[in-house]
Amino acid sequence: MTVETETILVTGASGQIGSELVPALRKIFGPDKVIASDVAEPALSLKNSGPFERLDVTSREDLARAIKNHRVKAIYHLAAILSATGEKFPQKAWEVNINGLYNVLEASRELGVKQIFCPSSIAVFGPATPRINTPQDTILSPTTIYGVTKVAGEHLADYYVKKYNLDVRGCRFPGIISNETLPGGGTTDYAVAIFYEAIIHRKYTCFLKPETRLPMMYMPDCLKSIIQLMAADFSRLKHHSNFNVTAMSFSAAELAAEIKKHLPDFSIDYRPDFRQAIADSWPESIDDRAAREEWDWQPDYDLPRMTADMLRILGEKQKQGKLTYPG
Ligand code: SER
Numbered sequence: 001m002t003v004e005t006e007t008i009l010v011t012g013a014s015g016q017i018g019s020e021l022v023p024a025l026r027k028i029f030g031p032d033k034v035i036a037s038d039v040a041e042p043a044l045s046l047k048n049s050g051p052f053e054r055l056d057v058t059s060r061e062d063l064a065r066a067i068k069n070h071r072v073k074a075i076y077h078l079a080a081i082l083s084a085t086g087e088k089f090p091q092k093a094w095e096v097n098i099n100g101l102y103n104v105l106e107a108s109r110e111l112g113v114k115q116i117f118c119p120s121s122i123a124v125f126g127p128a129t130p131r132i133n134t135p136q137d138t139i140l141s142p143t144t145i146y147g148v149t150k151v152a153g154e155h156l157a158d159y160y161v162k163k164y165n166l167d168v169r170g171c172r173f174p175g176i177i178s179n180e181t182l183p184g185g186g187t188t189d190y191a192v193a194i195f196y197e198a199i200i201h202r203k204y205t206c207f208l209k210p211e212t213r214l215p216m217m218y219m220p221d222c223l224k225s226i227i228q229l230m231a232a233d234f235s236r237l238k239h240h241s242n243f244n245v246t247a248m249s250f251s252a253a254e255l256a257a258e259i260k261k262h263l264p265d266f267s268i269d270y271r272p273d274f275r276q277a278i279a280d281s282w283p284e285s286i287d288d289r290a291a292r293e294e295w296d297w298q299p300d301y302d303l304p305r306m307t308a309d310m311l312r313i314l315g316e317k318q319k320q321g322k323l324t325y326p327g
Contacts, residue, residue, distance in 0.1 A: 007033050009072040011057050011104070012079030013046060014038040017119070017222060019181040021076060024223045026050050035070045039079070057100035063107045074115040076226070077104045083123050083278050085185030086146035097149035098156075105160045105168070113166075117230055120154050120172040120242055122215060123147035127281050134283035136244050136290040143281045157241035169229050170241035174215035174249075174286065176222050177306060179313045182325070187278045188214055191255060194268070195310045196325040198259050199318055203267045207275050210253035210268075213284040217247040218301035218309070225297060232295035239290055247299035248306065249285040258307045 008025060012018045013036035025034045026049060036046055037055035046052060053066050057079045066072065079100055086093035101118060108116055125134055126141040140151045150172075157168040175188025182196075183189045190206050191214075197204035217225075225245050250258075256268040291297035301309070317323040 006073035007035055007070045008074045008076065009035045009037060009053075009066060009070065010076045010078060011037050011055065011100075012077070013052070014040050014042050014181075015078055016176060016178060016181050016183040017219075017226075018076075018078045019043065019046060020178060020219055021078070021223055021226060022046060023049065024227065025076070028227070035066065035072065037066060057103055058095055060103040060107060063103050064111060067107055067111045067113060072111075072113055074117075074230070075104055075108060075113055076117045077101065078119065080119070081146065082184060082186040083121075083144050083146040084187055084189075084275050086144060086149075087274065087278070090145040093145045093149055097146070098152060101153050101156060105156065105166065109160065109164050109166055115167040115230065116157070116169070117226060118153060118157055118168060118170045118241060120150045120170045121146070122172055122174050122282050122286060123278075124151045124154065124172060124242070125281075125283050129283065131283050132285055134244070134286040136239065136242075136287060144278055154242040161240045167234060168241050169232075169237070171225055171229060171243045171245045171291070172286070173222065174217050174246050176217055176219060177310065178219035178222075179310055179317075180219070187275045187282075188216065190252065191216055193327060194252075194255060194259065195314055196323070197327060198263055198266045199311065199314045199323065200325060202263060202265050203269075204256075206252045206256075206268055206270045207273045208252050208270070208279050209272050209276060210256075210270055211251050212276070212279050213249055213251040213254075214279060215246040215249045215283060215286050217245065217299065218306040221247045221299040221301050224300070225291070228297065229291075229295050237294050239294065243291040243294070243297070244286045244288040245291050245297055246286045246288050247301055248303050250303050254303070255307070258303055259311070262308065262311050
């Protein structure tokens with residue numbers, strides 16, 4: 001008789017981070033040990049590579065059922081509404097980001113889940129925060145509902161660490177750039193769209209101003225940070241759910257110039273929209289010394305390396321006729 005062993009649950013598995021984190025976790029822990037879940041129908045590749053549960057994190061019952069059925073011992077809670085979509089649907093952002101996290105924490109406390117990862121964001125910062133090399137411990141007064149939910153989420157998670165000894169960990173992610181799944185509804189998403197437009201049309205209209213500088217990270221570094229933070233010795237951690245992490249900072253114009261080195265006929269113009277105000281309220285660069293000291297964080301990709309890799313991979317996809325982009 002085979003004894004069912006403990007598993008990992010990933011919420012928001014069809015999202016930008018989830019669709020790459022699930023395969024990475026399945027490689028480490030085995031395909032059957034990682035339960036992918038999402039409120040939406042998954043891509044075939046996700047469905048065919050291991051167990052999948054259709055799950056809405058705003059339903060505590062559904063969540064509890066999945067945890068019990070699969071003997072879940074760790075949750076990577078990625079289901080969330082991002083900044084730009086949040087401004088269009090603030091109530092929905094609160095419901096998913098806050099009630100979803102509360103359900104995950106409560107169900108975990110009641111059902112003996114041992115470890116949780118929940119991403120936070122640079123959106124926790126606001127106009128009153130120092131914008132350059134933003135410190136780890138500083139003013140958190142966001143102007144977006146997304147930022148409000150992430151600040152509350154960090155505090156809620158830290159409360160569960162102290163009150164219930166639940167091992168909750170998280171990073172404040174900057175903009176994440178990837179070539180697998182398109183991001184949905186973020187302010188930093190221009191830094192992904194620009195690559196697709198550069199490859200397909202050789203031109204891009206940016207919704208932020210050229211001088212807008214934001215912290216960013218390439219997906220391989222994002223995955224590395226999650227896996228490394230979750231494996232870190234708990235006794236070394238002074239922070240828990242709110243580690244600043246970063247890999248590079250660049251403006252929209254600097255990114256365009258880097259792309260032009262590879263594609264000389266690429267051109268960009270700028271038509272800022274409501275997302276400009278969101279970007280203006282966020283840091284230009286952040287100080288991630290706490291992550292470096294407490295769990296040895298170290299990124300691998302800077303702007304030139306990330307740009308070269310993005311263009312190479314998307315270019316190959318295009319040659320194979322596999323580049324899908326709705327824009
Ligand atoms: N990438 C996110 C956004 O733009 C920030 O965490 O909403």
